[in-house]
Amino acid sequence: MEDTVNEKLLRGVRRAEEVDDEERRLKDRIWTEAKKMWVVAGPAIFTRFSSFGVGVISQAFIGHIGSTELAAYALVSTVLLRFANGILLGMASALETLCGQSCGAKQYDMLGVYLQRSWLILFMCSIVLTPVFIFTTPILIALGQDQAIAEVAGTISLWLIPVIFSFILSFTCQMFLQAQSKNIIIAYLAAFTLVIHVFLSWLLTVKYEFGLSGAMVSTILAFWIPNIGQLVYIFGGWCSETWKGFSMLAFKDLWPIIKLSLSSGVMLCLELWYNTVLVLLTGNLENAEVAIDALSICLNINGWEMMISLGFLAAASVRISNELGRGSSRAAKFSIVNIVLTSFAIGFVLFIFFLFFRGRLAYIFTDSTEVAAAVDYLSPLLACSILLNSIQPVLSGVAVGAGWQSTVAYVNITCYYLIGIPIGVVLGYVLQFQVKGVWVGMLLGTLTQTIVLMTITWKTDWEKQVQVAKQRINRWSIQSEQQAKDEQNAINLENSTY
Known part of the structure; x- marks a missing residue:
């Protein structure tokens, strides 16, 4: 009788220990997953706040130049720039799928190839979008906008063409680094850029009174400085597993990626x-x-x-x-x-x-x-x-x-x-x-x-x-491995003829 009671007690103790172990494992899993999540989410949130802030700062300084300039900038930034931003960011998100899954599968060498393919696709898309920014004034007048605002908006749109092309590197490099959970560098660059943008905007529009031109120069630099920093980080050896240099593979098998990008x-x-x-x-x-x-x-x-x-x-x-x-x-x-x-x-x-x-x-x-x-x-x-x-x-x-x-x-x-x-x-x-x-x-x-x-x-x-x-x-x-072998064989054959 006593043995039966002891067995029941022991079984109860074992069950309690198993429950404790399971709860402990669940807590460990939640903690581990939370750390992995915040490694990406934290810098991503800060970077997006900073990028949003660049537009707010530009608008604030342009607002002190004149009401027409403010209305023109607000019109271009909220309609045309958002339109281009949405298309390019959306097409770049295909890179998130490809880089993320390849990184998980430890196919690290493919990340650099996908990055270069995405550069090509977004560059072609930016070329298609450029005429909208060149002919902004007649487009806005045709849509019934005030002529004075439309003319200033046309000038601002020309200034924003370099910003459109900055999105190519900005979006793709961010997604390339995010897939590897290395996007803390993006947050540092965003913070640095925000400070520089405030200083340059004040210097060029308030101190030296360059007006709209000064504000737009500062805006262009605010979008390009992080790109330069990201490229230095990628090319400088901090992504040695995923960036193996430029490759002709970037020009091959583009159609499936174009479809996913679209x-x-x-x-x-x-x-x-x-x-x-x-x-x-x-x-x-x-x-x-x-x-x-x-x-x-x-x-x-x-x-x-x-x-x-x-x-x-x-x-x-x-x-x-x-x-x-x-x-x-x-x-x-x-x-x-x-x-x-x-x-x-x-x-x-x-x-x-x-x-x-x-x-x-x-x-x-x-x-x-x-x-x-x-x-x-x-x-x-x-x-x-x-x-x-x-x-x-x-x-x-x-x-x-x-x-x-x-x-x-x-x-x-x-x-x-x-x-x-x-x-x-x-x-x-x-x-x-x-x-x-x-x-x-x-x-x-x-x-x-x-x-x-x-x-x-x-x-x-x-x-x-x-x-x-x-x-x-x-x-x-x-496909890429086979193409790489074919390229290497062609090089070897060429070398053997000399």
Whole structure:
């Protein structure tokens, strides 16, 4: 009898020890995953805040030059520059998929080849976009813009052409380094650039009074200085495993990467243009000036918060692509849960914060009580947008990491443009809910997209995704190895003839 009691006690002790060990292992896994996530997310968030700040600083100094210059810069930066930025950033995100999965599979030599291929694709895309910036003035006049603003906007657009080409190196080098979790150097460069930009903007526009030309020179340098630093870091031996020098392989097998890049570009552009449609719809409502002022304040706050979400998007893309390339579906799923919960927790805190402060935050941007009241009225929608932004970009990052860009592009078209915008038009115009109705419709589109992406992520066979990633990596790496052998044989044959 005593033996039976002792056996039961021993079994109970063993079960308790097993539970303790399992909890300890789970805590270790969470801690390890959190460190891997923040290695990417932390610098990515800071870098995006800094990049966003470059535009704010430029606009602030140009605003002191003149109201026409400010209006022209705001028009070019929010429409044309954002348009080009969205296309190039979207197409560059194909590199996140390829580099992340190759890094996870330890096919390190392929990262440099993918980087060079992406440079070629984005360079060709930038050439196609350049005429829009050359002919900005006639385009804006044809669209009914004020001629004085359109002429200054045309001058600013010419200055911004070097900025467009800076995006080629900026986006691709960032994604190349992020895939290896080496993006802390990007954060240091971003911080250095921000300080230099403030100093140069003051020196050239205030001290020496070069006006618009001075402000634009400082802006161009602010975009190119980090690129020079990143290239020095990559070429200087700090990426010796992944950068083996320039290769002719970059010119071969481009079509599959072009298709993935186009899918990525469409996916991201559809998201970035969604908020632009919100502003355009608001401009046609009653008391449009107050509505646009209030909405611009809300979108400005939302834009700053979005930098956090985009940092988690980068982390999700890197972590999922790394684990799929490594062949671990279990680790990929664990990463998704960890990143989504972390981002949602931060979003929920900000959700409560903006619900509490409401219209009082508007006085940071305006002295108008009417605009502040409108911001107070829109604050619940702003808070809901922030909450959704804490989940949706992470799921988009999962899609990029897994290579689902084309699928998400279709989801975006349906949810944003066939559900969100039509509902917003009906609520805002037909039912006369004005800007609040338009925003509610847009939020419903984002909510629908989030639910669809969550469903796709939940129901995905991640073991199958591991196999898909392996096939993608093996296909291109095998081709590249064979091409490299052929090149070497040709060189050997040539040498033997002399």
